Amino acid sequence: xxxxxxxxxxxxxxxxxxxxxxxxxxxxxxxxxxxxxxxxxxxxxxxxxxxxxxxxxxxxxxxxxxxxxxxxxxxxxxxxxxxxxxxxxxxxxxxxxxxxxxxxxxxxxxxxxxxxxxx
Amino acid sequence: xxxxxxxxxxxxxxxxxxxxxxxxxxxxxxxxxxxxxxxxxxxxxxxxxxxxxxxxxxxxxxxxxxxxxxxxxxxxxxxxxxxxxxxxxxxxxxxxxxxxxxxxxxxxxxxxxxxxxxxxxxxxxxxxxxxxxxxxxxxxxxxxxxxxxxxxxxxxxxxxxxxxxxxxxxxxxxxxxxxxxxxxxxxxxxxxxxxxxxxxxxxxxxxxxxxxxxxxxxxxxxxxxxxxxxxxxxxxxxxxxxxxxxxxxxxxxxxxxxxxxxxxxxxxxxxxxxxxxxxxxxxxxxxxxxxxxxxxxxxxxxxxxxxxxxxxxxxxxxxx
Numbered sequence: 001x002x003x004x005x006x007x008x009x010x011x012x013x014x015x016x017x018x019x020x021x022x023x024x025x026x027x028x029x030x031x032x033x034x035x036x037x038x039x040x041x042x043x044x045x046x047x048x049x050x051x052x053x054x055x056x057x058x059x060x061x062x063x064x065x066x067x068x069x070x071x072x073x074x075x076x077x078x079x080x081x082x083x084x085x086x087x088x089x090x091x092x093x094x095x096x097x098x099x100x101x102x103x104x105x106x107x108x109x110x111x112x113x114x115x116x117x118x119x
Numbered sequence: 120x121x122x123x124x125x126x127x128x129x130x131x132x133x134x135x136x137x138x139x140x141x142x143x144x145x146x147x148x149x150x151x152x153x154x155x156x157x158x159x160x161x162x163x164x165x166x167x168x169x170x171x172x173x174x175x176x177x178x179x180x181x182x183x184x185x186x187x188x189x190x191x192x193x194x195x196x197x198x199x200x201x202x203x204x205x206x207x208x209x210x211x212x213x214x215x216x217x218x219x220x221x222x223x224x225x226x227x228x229x230x231x232x233x234x235x236x237x238x239x240x241x242x243x244x245x246x247x248x249x250x251x252x253x254x255x256x257x258x259x260x261x262x263x264x265x266x267x268x269x270x271x272x273x274x275x276x277x278x279x280x281x282x283x284x285x286x287x288x289x290x291x292x293x294x295x296x297x298x299x300x301x302x303x304x305x306x307x308x309x310x311x312x313x314x315x316x317x318x319x320x321x322x323x324x325x326x327x328x329x330x331x332x333x334x335x336x337x338x339x340x341x342x343x344x345x346x347x348x349x350x351x352x353x354x355x356x357x358x359x360x361x362x363x364x365x366x367x368x369x370x371x372x373x374x375x376x377x378x379x380x381x382x383x384x385x386x387x388x389x390x391x392x393x394x395x396x397x398x399x400x401x402x403x404x405x406x407x408x409x410x411x412x413x414x415x416x417x418x419x420x421x422x423x424x425x426x427x428x429x430x431x432x433x434x435x436x437x438x439x
Contacts, residue, residue: 007137007303010437011314013130019321039337060338062327072325074340078126106412107131108430109321 015107018080019062022087023101024069030096035064038071042083045090045100050082057082062109072109080105131412134429134438135313137303140374141423150427151370151390152363153400153439154415155228156213159391160357160366161324162373166382167353168289174355177365177372181283184360185269186215188277192225195233203272205231211362219395219405226397236397236404283359290352294329294342295319298385300424308345313418315343317428320387320416323354349383366390370417377421388417400429403436 024041026032033041039061047055060074075083087100138145164171170178194200195212204210205227212227224236270278296311296319305312311319319342322329333339366388373388392399394411405413413435418426429438 005137005139005301006142009135009303009313011133011135013128014133014314015128015131016314017318018128035337058339060340062322062338062340063325064337072327074338077128080128081125105129107128107432108133108412108414109318109325109327 013077015077017074017107018077019104019106019109020073020075020080020084020087020102021104021106022071022073023103024071024093025099025101026069026093026096027098028096032066032069033093034066035061038064038069041090041093042073042087045086046083049086049089054082054086059083070103074109077107129432131432132430132435132437133314133317134427135303136427136429137300137424138427139422139424140419145425147370147417147425147427148367150400150415150429150439151366154363154390154392154413155211155398156226156393156396157361157363157366157390158358158393160361160369160388161354162369162386162388163320163323163352163354164373164376164383164386165293165295165349165352168351169353170287170355171353171376173375173378174369174372177368178285178355178357181285181357181359181361181365183280183282185273186279186281187273190273190276192233192235195225195227200272201231204269205229209362209364211360213360213393213396217395219397219411224395224397228398228402232402234397234402281359283357283361285358286356288354290323290354291350293323293349293352294346295349295352296343297345297347298418298420298426300385300420300422300426303426310345311343313426313428316418316426317416317430319343320389324356324389361390370419373417373419374423377419377423381421383421385418385420388419390415399431399435400438403438405431405435 024038042059043055046057057079058076062072062074064071084102084105087102090098090100092098138147140147209229210227211229214224217224219236223238223241226234228234270280296316298316299310302310303313305315322340327340329342331338331341333341370388373386376386392413396405399405399413412430412432415427415429431438
């Protein structure tokens with residue numbers, strides 16, 4: 001057994017990325033975007049609010065569920081405010097009214113709000 | 120907004136500890152015990168396809184929790200209740216479907232302390248002076264305590280016994296980071312850091328596909344390097360109101376898993392706290408802010424070294 005060593009590190013504001021759990025609302029009930037179209041919509045939202053520099057912000061669509069139009073996005077922490085504001089202010093997808101609902105924002109990718117309350 | 124603020128994310132803390140599970144002064148059990156309210160426990164064992172024998176009885180014995188509707192909180196400070204349950208220890212309670220940043224919330228700790236998180240009007244009405252008082256609000260409560268006597272004690276209220284939901288799955292061809300137990304920070308080309316492991320584990324638990332190229336349009340996320348591909352990995356998730364005593368038992372049995380030679384180098388145990396709990400560790404106040412995260416994760420190595428990551432958000436104190 002190696003000499004029992006104890007180490008403790010406290011990392012403050014050190015998460016490189018933030019994770020957003022989002023849902024797209026498309027009230028007209030028309031065709032749903034696929035994953036690539038969803039990602040393109042996120043890029044469009046960034047471009048509309050923050051221009052070409054904003055659109056170049058690396059955003060990852062980690063998961064996407066077409067049925068519920070919900071996704072987990074990953075963005076570098078310094079881009080969180082830009083991404084969140086862009087999603088909030090997006091109003092149209094292919095001339096159809098839409099809205100992004102940002103359900104959770106976390107510095108660690110953890111599970112969604114516990115479902116046990118639904119029992 | 121100033122440019123500096125545009126790039127600033129909310130404050131969050133990640134505490135990373137390294138120790139050995141059999142060291143007499145190891146604090147791993149104390150950390151679990153101090154975190155009272157857990158809603159989801161998951162463990163992942165690489166190179167394993169089925170629930171190991173050593174864990175079967177602990178899983179079967181996770182224990183029920185109880186949902187009591189329309190219970191006035193003053194019943195929790197009644198002498199009969201305290202004598203029947205609180206003095207026996209291991210009695211935990213938390214209000215149900217209350218939002219910590221909007222609603223009045225209550226929590227009962229096993230040491231008998233009742234934590235009330237109330238709004239301004241309620242506080243003024245109650246005349247609280249930092250101590251629990253008679254509170255006539257009607258809230259649904261959740262309890263977790265020993266025995267079926269809770270059912271008879273609260274029989275005049277609507278009480279329901281609930282079983283935690285347990286799911287098993289076997290992941291195939293999973294890319295797992297290579298870790299060195301004595302190196303939390305990792306070394307390029309040799310091992311991954313604790314933060315990389317934490318992010319990878321979050322991806323696995325959220326079914327993020329790791330089979331990805333960083334040049335993909337959708338996502339650049341890939342398993343951290345260096346990594347190995349394991350043929351199978353066993354994932355078990357328990358969702359409900361799970362008390363620390365059961366988590367400590369589970370942790371102990373996971374350490375016993377390595378009592379016999381195994382292919383896996385490490386396994387993980389992840390515990391999520393309730394996002395709307397009024398406390399995180401011990402009696403530190405917990406707030407939701409934008410996510411309500413208060414979770415911890417163990418990585419147990421073959422030699423029983425462990426890593427522990429404890430993560431909280433902006434409205435939390437640093438975990439002990």
